[in-house]
Amino acid sequence: MTRKTIPEPEYVLPGHSACPGCGGTLAIRYMLKALGPEVIIAVPACCWAIVPGYWPQCALRVPVHYNAFEATGAAIAGLRAGLDALGRKGVTVVGFAGDGGTVDIGLQALSHSAVRNVDAIYVMYDNEAYMNTGVQHSGETPIGAWTTTTPVPGATLRAREPKKDIIAILAAHQIPYAATVSVGFPEDFVKKVQKAQRVKGLKFIHALTPCPAGWRFDSSKTIQVAKLAVDCGLFPLYEVENGRWIISRKTIHHTLDAYLKVQGRYGRTPPEIVQLIQQQIDAHWQRLLALEAFTAAGAPGSAPAPTPPPSGAAVDSRLAQDAAP
């Protein structure tokens, strides 16, 4: 029985230089299938700034604005402002950036575009390290993972730094939509990206994209690893929609051990760190479930964010004082 459960058109041409089995490539493939061709994407320094090819070649059938490493958040603001100024409608502005370029060097600019609610989709493809430069530790490297700058997991405190919870950071900016996706679940990926496209404002997609080269597993196992990460509870799939936390997939199908042992980067992780990882998973799930309950419709945490006054209105500070209880 033939089933194309995701849109058919391809916007990524073959012949590019992604590693065999690259998770990041799956992310941009699914993302563009979800969005269609009326997009302009901003890409900072990351694997996908190099992968599309060397001048004059490009593997993408959509327009791309390559920007400086830390500037993706600002670039999407500029793209949107330029399109608005010129009256060009119907174009989705997208930022497609790696984890280091988003949560470390790119966090400042992203934070500002989030709080300004710039109308754009920001997709962070998370291979959990600075892969393009050779697997250095990033703000999204999970504890216990080998990288070239944390070569002995557990040896230093660096290896115990938590993975930055970028969804929580951006939820605090009150953006209308944020979600986690994994390339192991393409239908969910496409659905969430399309949902983001229908919303106005800054939308953020955190995509888990396993990297055979940096995570040290055989290139045939990318999808397997991407599914295990979700199904052992380590990378939960959920959304935060207008302040409401909604978990997409709840059942835990596999043990953490099943996930770790497929990857060479956990090959020398000491048992006490593995325990710490499991504790983190449990704590994260407790928090997520509590947030889901607290923000559900009718629950105490479900009050919508106050709407800002219309632009141009002078806000008299004395009025604010009078209004306070």
Added chain:
Amino acid sequence: MPVGYEEMPEAPGTTASTEEVQTGLWRTLRPVIDYAKCTKCLLCWKFCPDGVIAVLEDSRPEIDLYHCKGCGICANECPPKCIAMVREEEP
């Protein structure tokens, strides 16, 4: 082939596609589909990172060996296990 400065655009904008690049030369293992067992579920098409699996009119998947890098995801994910990863040296 490098291009002379006069033929280049003023700004560093790309002008060509990557399709001519034969990434199939990267392979050490080649996927071979046993169509007798293939159920046309198209999971291979869905999961191929490079998008080099086309769907024929009768819904069979066809792998573009000019570009296929031999990652093996299709073989790993195929439910009836009808894709074999064969060493390139073998016919």
Added chain:
Amino acid sequence: MKQVMTGNTAAAWGVRLARVDVIATYPITPQTTIMEKLAEWVEKGEFPAQYIQTESEHSSLAACIAAASVGARTYTATSSHGLALMHELLLWASGARLPVVLTDVNRALAPPWNIWTDHIDTVAERDTGCLQLYCESNQEVLDMMLFAYRVAEDRQVLLPMMVIEDAFVLSHTSEIVDVPSQEIVDQYLPKFEPEFRLDPSEPFGLGSVAMPDQFMEFRYRASLAMDRAPEVIRKALGEFERAFGRSYGGLIEEYRCEDAEVALVVAGSAASTAKAVADELRREGHRVGVARLRVFRPFPVEEIRALGKRISTLGVLERAYAFGPNGAFTTEIKGALLGLLAPPRVKNYIAGLGGRDIRPEEIRRMFLDLERVSQAGLDREVEWVGVQGLRWAEGIP
């Protein structure tokens, strides 16, 4: 219409009259009153631009570059550390051949913290491919904002450009400025017609990887644009004079240099003081002139050589210390003069750093010192002027 306004308000008027599409700025003294004025106009509905207040100068220029890549006319304003923070992106704008225009208000870099006039911020960006134009008056600031878009967007140029004014002396001091009508500006400065722009209808990637076998050609083409820029500037200045009735001379404004024995090369508002001192010395019989350096990038090689053929001794008054054996302007002037058979003597005066006032008496001493140099030879290459406890130009009254 003539109005009294500060240099910053004049800059803001230039942005408004140029019908800029996208403004992205971040506060830094003494630029802030530019962005405040623009915000006021935008919020009141008098100026239909997209206004983004970013969270850093780096993001300001990044947003402008992105907006320019889809074909918008863009603007940012900064100073000092803000410009320094933009450094990598000035190179990006010139490498991507995007005509972003910005105003820089010349201010010192810290430490120590100092918010007053110093040219080091723009001097330090001379290697970025961003064109540089130094203003002497608030009128020139407004005029050069319109001029900058005209030059930067020219298909023969396509490079970013900065219009530069001195901190507080121009930015916050009021002068009479003639604000041209929108109609005349629209005739001089047409809508931005980009040579290329990102759009889904014709996809391409702007700024991807170029291997060693194809990178140099892009830089060579940019160098050809820099070579063409002086002529584009001269022509655009001529057209400006015809449209608005104001002349600025050229890349260098020569003041009483036709028969001068010695001349002082100077950029920015100190040139006004120098011109007044030159007039005074002329009345006393000295043959002195002032060559106001307006355009530093592209460097006015031809104009400097022409000056050097006529003048026996050149003084270069620099308001920046660039940690070299000579100042930045002096080094490039000497480089340009190397082509001459009998180049003039060149002496570098460093003065006015961090907003230290450059006094008429000091400029007078510079001219007299230059006259001595033209008689007795160069005593030293660099003279620091007005440093507490340091004597300079010994023997000159």
